[in-house]
Amino acid sequence: MQKTLNIAIVGLGVIGGSFAYGLKQQSDYPVHIMGIDHDAATLKRALDAGAIDEGEIVNNLILKKADIVLLTLYPSGVVDFVETHREEFKEGAILTDTTGIKGDIVDEVLPILPKGVDFIFGHPMAGKESKGFAFADADSFKDANYLLTPVESNKEENLDFITDLLKSLSFKRVRRVEPQIHDEMIAYVSQLCHVIAVSLINSDKTGRDTADFIGDSYRELTRIAKINGELWSELFLYNKDELLGAMDNFEQQFQRMRTTIENEDESGLISLFEESTARRIDLEKSDSKLSNER
Amino acid sequence: MQKTLNIAIVGLGVIGGSFAYGLKQQSDYPVHIMGIDHDAATLKRALDAGAIDEGEIVNNLILKKADIVLLTLYPSGVVDFVETHREEFKEGAILTDTTGIKGDIVDEVLPILPKGVDFIFGHPMAGKESKGFAFADADSFKDANYLLTPVESNKEENLDFITDLLKSLSFKRVRRVEPQIHDEMIAYVSQLCHVIAVSLINSDKTGRDTADFIGDSYRELTRIAKINGELWSELFLYNKDELLGAMDNFEQQFQRMRTTIENEDESGLISLFEESTARRIDLEKSDSKLSNER
Numbered sequence: 001m002q003k004t005l006n007i008a009i010v011g012l013g014v015i016g017g018s019f020a021y022g023l024k025q026q027s028d029y030p031v032h033i034m035g036i037d038h039d040a041a042t043l044k045r046a047l048d049a050g051a052i053d054e055g056e057i058v059n060n061l062i063l064k065k066a067d068i069v070l071l072t073l074y075p076s077g078v079v080d081f082v083e084t085h086r087e088e089f090k091e092g093a094i095l096t097d098t099t100g101i102k103g104d105i106v107d108e109v110l111p112i113l114p115k116g117v118d119f120i121f122g123h124p125m126a127g128k129e130s131k132g133f134a135f136a137d138a139d140s141f142k143d144a145n146y147l148l149t150p151v152e153s154n155k156e157e158n159l160d161f162i163t164d165l166l167k168s169l170s171f172k173r174v175r176r177v178e179p180q181i182h183d184e185m186i187a188y189v190s191q192l193c194h195v196i197a198v199s200l201i202n203s204d205k206t207g208r209d210t211a212d213f214i215g216d217s218y219r220e221l222t223r224i225a226k227i228n229g230e231l232w233s234e235l236f237l238y239n240k241d242e243l244l245g246a247m248d249n250f251e252q253q254f255q256r257m258r259t260t261i262e263n264e265d266e267s268g269l270i271s272l273f274e275e276s277t278a279r280r281i282d283l284e285k286s287d288s289k290l291s292n293e294r
Numbered sequence: 295m296q297k298t299l300n301i302a303i304v305g306l307g308v309i310g311g312s313f314a315y316g317l318k319q320q321s322d323y324p325v326h327i328m329g330i331d332h333d334a335a336t337l338k339r340a341l342d343a344g345a346i347d348e349g350e351i352v353n354n355l356i357l358k359k360a361d362i363v364l365l366t367l368y369p370s371g372v373v374d375f376v377e378t379h380r381e382e383f384k385e386g387a388i389l390t391d392t393t394g395i396k397g398d399i400v401d402e403v404l405p406i407l408p409k410g411v412d413f414i415f416g417h418p419m420a421g422k423e424s425k426g427f428a429f430a431d432a433d434s435f436k437d438a439n440y441l442l443t444p445v446e447s448n449k450e451e452n453l454d455f456i457t458d459l460l461k462s463l464s465f466k467r468v469r470r471v472e473p474q475i476h477d478e479m480i481a482y483v484s485q486l487c488h489v490i491a492v493s494l495i496n497s498d499k500t501g502r503d504t505a506d507f508i509g510d511s512y513r514e515l516t517r518i519a520k521i522n523g524e525l526w527s528e529l530f531l532y533n534k535d536e537l538l539g540a541m542d543n544f545e546q547q548f549q550r551m552r553t554t555i556e557n558e559d560e561s562g563l564i565s566l567f568e569e570s571t572a573r574r575i576d577l578e579k580s581d582s583k584l585s586n587e588r
Contacts, residue, residue: 125509145506175506185507188498193511196490198570199547201577203540204482211580212439212469213479215419217487219584220514226574229567233560240555246497247552253493254548258541261534266527273523276492280423280520283495286505290513 004030008066010081012037012046012055014128015098016072017136019169020051025138028168034062042133051136063088068165071097075234079108086114094158095119100127100186101238102149102179110151118158121149123182124171125190129226138169143289146171149179172288187242192250194232195243197225298324302360304375306331306340306349308422309392310366311430313463314345319432322462328356336427345430357382362459365391369528373402380408388452389413394421394480395532396443396473404445412452417441417476418465419484423520432463437583440465443473466582481536486544488526489537491519 007023009016012035023031035052036059037043043055056062063069063085071078078097089095095117099105102121113119126144128135146166150159163174177185201222204210210218236243260268284290301317303310306329317325329346330353331337337349350356357363357379365372372391383389389411393399396415407413420438422429440460444453457468471479495516498504530537554562578584 125507127509127511144509147507173506175503177507182507185502185504189504189508189512192494193515195548195551196494196515197511198566199544199551200486200490201570201573202550202566203543203547204573205543208479209469209580210479210483211577211582212467213419213441213476214439214483214577214581215421216583217421217491217518218483219581220517221487221490222570222574222577223514224511225570226578227567227571229564229571232567233563236555236563237558237560240558243555244552247548247555249497249499250493251548253497254489254541254545256496257489257493258538261530261537261541264531264534266531269527269530270523272492272496273521273526276495276516276519277521277523279495279498280516283505283508283516284520286503287508287513288505289510 002030004032005067006032006034006065007068007070008034008036008062009052009070009072010036011072011077012039012042012052012133012136013072014131014133014135015124016070017046017051017133018126018138018140019070019072019098020046021049021136022138022141022169024051026168026170029165034066036062045133051133059085059088063093064090066090066093069093069095071095071099073097073099074231075099075101075105075238078105079112082109082119083112086112089114089117091116093117094162096122096162098122098124100190100235102182104238106149106151106179110153113153118153118155119151120154120158120162121151121179122162122166123147123149123186124166126171129224131228131231142170143172145288146174147182148174148176149182150176151179183239183242184245187239187246188249191236191239191243192246194224194227195247196250197222198227201225296324298326299361300326300328300359301362301364302328302330302356303346303364303366304330305366305371306333306336306346306427306430307366308425308427308429309418310364311340311345311427312420312432312434313364313366313392314340315343315430316432316435316463318345320462323459328360330356339427345427353379353382357387358384360384360387363387363389365389365393367391367393368525369393369395369399369532372399373406376403376413377406380406383408383411385410387411388456390416390456392416392418394484394529396476396480398532400443400445400473404447407447412447412449413445414448414452414456415443415445415473416456416460417443417480418460420465423518425522425525436464437466439582440468441476442468442470443476444470445473477533477536478539481533481540482543485530485533485537486540488518488521489541490544491516492521495519
């Protein structure tokens with residue numbers, strides 16, 4: 001019989017809660033799910049929902065039992081948690097996080113990591129614009145991408161194990177990538193999108209009945225303008241240089257389009273549209289989630 | 295018994311085709327649907343699918359029977375069609391269009407409109423990134439907004455009639471607005487969104503495995519980067535001044551965010567996020583389509 005995996009989830013917000021539900025629903029591994037959250041009401045809710053089997057407000061018994069510790073906290077929270085609890089992890093435990101930036105977190109966590117503990121840095125490409133356990137839902141992981149940023153100290157068997165565990169949660173592609181490449185890509189595919197959504201909705205003139213005029217494009221482009229400001233300001237500032245670089249590239253294309261419109265250059269516009277259409281079609285071919293939708 | 299409405303749809307692309315299906319599916323009005331399309335294969339397909347009852351490549355008998363003529367053509371196509379067929383419309387016919395800009399179309403169509411024909415200018419806020427009859431689907435109209443831009447010559451009973459007919463197709467809000475206001479709003483809620491999507495995807499560095507990194511934000515923000523370039527270059531240039539104005543407003547917010555990030559002004563960033571979150575929550579409260587999703 002397969003040994004039960006003791007998994008501690010630290011932070012039962014929308015991401016931690018979704019992992020809790022997903023781990024309970026998968027059938028590849030027998031699991032015992034433990035939650036640590038500073039909010040007693042959240043722990044009770046997660047227990048009542050069957051998302052966790054036990055919970056603690058501050059660690060007492062959980063970390064010493066945990067084979068896996070999943071840290072679903074803000075970037076600064078991950079560093080603080082490792083520092084505070086470095087003597088409390090089980091020998092051989094695998095720690096892993098879900099924070100949206102990697103370079104600086106890796107640099108801050110590795111020096112304070114106790115011996116005998118392996119930290120696999122990770123990032124699920126599945127977020128929600130709403131925060132809190134109430135919005136947790138394992139379905140958002142289905143066919144989503146997952147990024148791991150291995151470091152030299154990681155054991156290959158632990159990387160493989162976490163990869164298999166993530167696939168049991170229906171993540172589709174679990175890709176390994178250098179922390180710096182991760183941060184550059186995330187600056188573009190995620191952070192820049194949030195900058196755009198926020199700028200777009202904030203650029204509406206006030207007092208207009210905008211809702212009567214919109215279609216799905218505007219609905220989609222502003223969905224992520226509803227944003228957890230405390231979390232995202234941290235993510236932006238941890239990744240400042242990469243984000244500013246992605247913003248520069250966007251700005252250049254935006255200005256290129258502006259000039260084309262100003263000059264009433266119809267064939268120039270059509271070229272830009274042909275380029276974007278070809279890029280989007282390529283994306284749909286390569287993206288497993290979009291491929292499955294077809 | 296209610297008299298059968300003879301409706302001509304001119305241009306069986308994705309929008310014209312969706313109207314054809316929708317009109318066939320609704321049960322408020324007995325209808326006879328006639329299609330005019332330059333492509334014989336499209337007409338056959340629409341006939342075989344039961345979307346239309348008869349079709350012609352060039353008008354022969356259809357327009358003289360049509361109580362309503364729905365022009366689902368490019369902006370320039372609408373003007374050309376009215377000009378070419380001005381002697382062929384039935385006395386008392388209602389013409390209506392679905393083009394994405396209004397001011398210039400109104401100004402070009404009204405002087406060439408024959409007596410005894412009423413042109414109700416309209417615009418469904420429901421598009422698709424794919425073109426052609428094959429992608430026609432009346433479901434995309436469900437709970438969508440519709441804009442009418444009445445002109446002085448319109449008969450009130452015709453405006454009401456078109457409004458009721460649109461509601462039978464499950465459009466939710468049919469709003470009347472000045473052509474100029476329409477164009478300003480559309481520059482912001484639709485055209486600017488397309489500029490952003492195109493600029494975003496075109497700003498990706500080539501040779502990266504972007505698909506492995508993306509989440510739903512990037513999927514959503516680039517959906518409309520797959521774009522019918524001939525149509526949208528026309529729409530952009532017809533609405534040049536309004537679009538450039540909307541681009542300026544966006545640019546200003548984008549730069550405001552840039553400065554805040556450069557200065558590592560965390561509380562400034564949080565303020566911008568609070569503003570965007572409040573605006574998006576307001577939008578969700580006012581938007582019937584988003585309200586229904588909850």
